[in-house]
Amino acid sequence: MRDVYVAGVAMIRFGRYPERDVPDLGAEAVLLALKDAGLSIKDVELMAAGCLFQANAMVGQRILQEVGQTGIPVVNVANACATGSTAFREAWLAVASGAHEVALAVGVEQMGKMGLLGGGGGSGIRTEGVIGSGLMPAVFGQAGMEHMRRYGTTQEQFAKVAVKNHKHSTKNPLSQYQNEVGLEDVLKARMVAYPNTLYMCCPTGDGAAAAVVVSPEKARQLGARVKVLASVLTSDPWTERDLTLPDVSTLTRNAARKAYELAGIGPQDLDLVELHDCFATAELLHYENLGLCKDGEAGRMIDEGESAHGGRIPVNVSGGLLSKGHPLGATGVAGIFEVTSHLRGSAGARQVPGAKVGLSHVIGLGSACTINVLGV
Amino acid sequence: MSASATTAPRGRRPIVPFLRLPDEGEPYLVGRRCQPCGAVYLGARRACSRCTAEGPFEEIPLSRKGTLWVWSIVHQSMPGVPVPYVVGVVDLPEGVSVRSNLIDVEPDPAQLRFGMPVEMTTGVSQQDREGNDVVAFYFRPARG
Numbered sequence A: 001m002r003d004v005y006v007a008g009v010a011m012i013r014f015g016r017y018p019e020r021d022v023p024d025l026g027a028e029a030v031l032l033a034l035k036d037a038g039l040s041i042k043d044v045e046l047m048a049a050g051c052l053f054q055a056n057a058m059v060g061q062r063i064l065q066e067v068g069q070t071g072i073p074v075v076n077v078a079n080a081c082a083t084g085s086t087a088f089r090e091a092w093l094a095v096a097s098g099a100h101e102v103a104l105a106v107g108v109e110q111m112g113k114m115g116l117l118g119g120g121g122g123s124g125i126r127t128e129g130v131i132g133s134g135l136m137p138a139v140f141g142q143a144g145m146e147h148m149r150r151y152g153t154t155q156e157q158f159a160k161v162a163v164k165n166h167k168h169s170t171k172n173p174l175s176q177y178q179n180e181v182g183l184e185d186v187l188k189a190r191m192v193a194y195p196n197t198l199y200m201c202c203p204t205g206d207g208a209a210a211a212v213v214v215s216p217e218k219a220r221q222l223g224a225r226v227k228v229l230a231s232v233l234t235s236d237p238w239t240e241r242d243l244t245l246p247d248v249s250t251l252t253r254n255a256a257r258k259a260y261e262l263a264g265i266g267p268q269d270l271d272l273v274e275l276h277d278c279f280a281t282a283e284l285l286h287y288e289n290l291g292l293c294k295d296g297e298a299g300r301m302i303d304e305g306e307s308a309h310g311g312r313i314p315v316n317v318s319g320g321l322l323s324k325g326h327p328l329g330a331t332g333v334a335g336i337f338e339v340t341s342h343l344r345g346s347a348g349a350r351q352v353p354g355a356k357v358g359l360s361h362v363i364g365l366g367s368a369c370t371i372n373v374l375g376v
Numbered sequence B: 001m002s003a004s005a006t007t008a009p010r011g012r013r014p015i016v017p018f019l020r021l022p023d024e025g026e027p028y029l030v031g032r033r034c035q036p037c038g039a040v041y042l043g044a045r046r047a048c049s050r051c052t053a054e055g056p057f058e059e060i061p062l063s064r065k066g067t068l069w070v071w072s073i074v075h076q077s078m079p080g081v082p083v084p085y086v087v088g089v090v091d092l093p094e095g096v097s098v099r100s101n102l103i104d105v106e107p108d109p110a111q112l113r114f115g116m117p118v119e120m121t122t123g124v125s126q127q128d129r130e131g132n133d134v135v136a137f138y139f140r141p142a143r144g
Helices: A022-037 A059-067 A083-096 A136-151 A155-169 A183-188 A216-222 A250-263 A280-289 A298-303 A320-324 A328-344
Strands: A005-011 A046-050 A074-077 A102-110 A191-193 A206-214 A226-235 A272-274 A357-364 A368-375 B012-014 B028-034 B057-061 B065-074 B085-092 B096-102 B117-127 B133-141
Touching (some): A005 A022, A005 A328, A022 A059, A022 A102, A046 A083, A059 A074, A059 A102, A083 A226, A083 A328, A102 A328, A136 A191, A136 A280, A272 A328, A280 A298, A328 A368, B065 B096
Parallel strands (some): B096 B133
Antiparallel strands (some): A005 A206, A226 A368, A357 A368, B117 B133
16 A cells, blocks of 8 residues: 545535535535645546435535536445545545545535434334334443443533533534533533433534545645545444444444554554544543543543643544534545644644644444544 | 235234244243354344354343343434333343333433343334234333
8 A cells, every 4th residue: 555645625614504405515525625635626536425315326426517527436435424434535545555646535414404313114113212222312322321330430521522522613613513512501401312411412414525635646746745644444343232232432442453553653642633422422432442541531531621622632623523513424524624634734723733643533333433544 | 924914803013023922921032142152142143243153043032131231311212202211221141132111210310220130021012004013022120
């Protein structure tokens, strides 16, 4: 595998765009990323497009119909919440393998307000709320309860994640929400699935993000400095209760180990982390899964502000999924946008000063985990 | 299904294939144990997801008593699903866990604790399209 550089990134503000459609949202992000790279669609040799809700609807080709039908290979990707980050990895692979000089990843989603609440199964028999819950708030609620059970973590410690990430988002003009919430507000908000209240759950929304990756030679021509140090994708291995309660930790640990090995770094070398805080409970688990602290110390880490902007290892300075938003297909590419912005020093008011290495982590339930480590 | 299904008397069916409703005796869950490695599953598999052996698998009846591993209280659900409800993951002594609603307990964190003994019960949850009773299993705090 050869080195791969991120030459251009873009995202549109996450939010609600009921008057627009998926190809249009994606096309806007694609054109912005190409402009950022100093390239045109004619330079792109492969496109990987991620969109979950329209996974069967050729989203990549429909985006090209809006920005230029150059006849290049297009791969449409679906991998639950890791859809966008998997698309990024496909683009990375296309260049790393030597097959292509320039590849484009785009992630886009239009969710409406229903989130993942689809219809029932084909049998017409309802199991939700009868034999437990398969809904994401309950799954991640129970994942948090496991942490409580093992380490005595408190609901208040989980709630502090929501306080931190909402505070971070006030500095991000592309965040869906940009307002602070206090600890009492979080704890008193409507309960969704214990221990996660409304502010401890990511919103539904629409959005798009794109990234252009290039070969070392092309990077020199373009002056692109941000390098992909590792791009890893794992699935869930067999663990004791994974088939009953999805285990989001083991596949993240496997991905992290591989990513640190490939990048030749350890967690202590990271300047910022964007991790998959789909629910507040998830963020604390991933501090430990990514090696940002020892097992059982995540509660202390949030208590002591180590993961806040200005702390030992800032986590989700973008506002995270909790406040920036989580349009499923767009999320993983938006993580690349965020880390790249900090490494370039272009993150504005939320810039992590002097950032040299950053990590973007995404989980798709079912399960898929991506970790991309970028550096300058 | 036979052509006479529409005129047959209303029957009952389990909500999932791994719930058995014997004519005599109490309903129970069945697991399938991979003989080479001992992993136990709910429902059939082509091969073992732990050791990859293509069996042989043996069907084993599962205990009606277990312990509560983790739980949550769901206050927002799909349209038409009454809330709140208590859900959890129950560990069974045969080495497999099962997802379930918890009944006969208030939807209050103070009423739930990790490791609490629970027992299985069954009840009619709904009717299917043919009008058959769909029998579901539930767990409740163990009595006595």
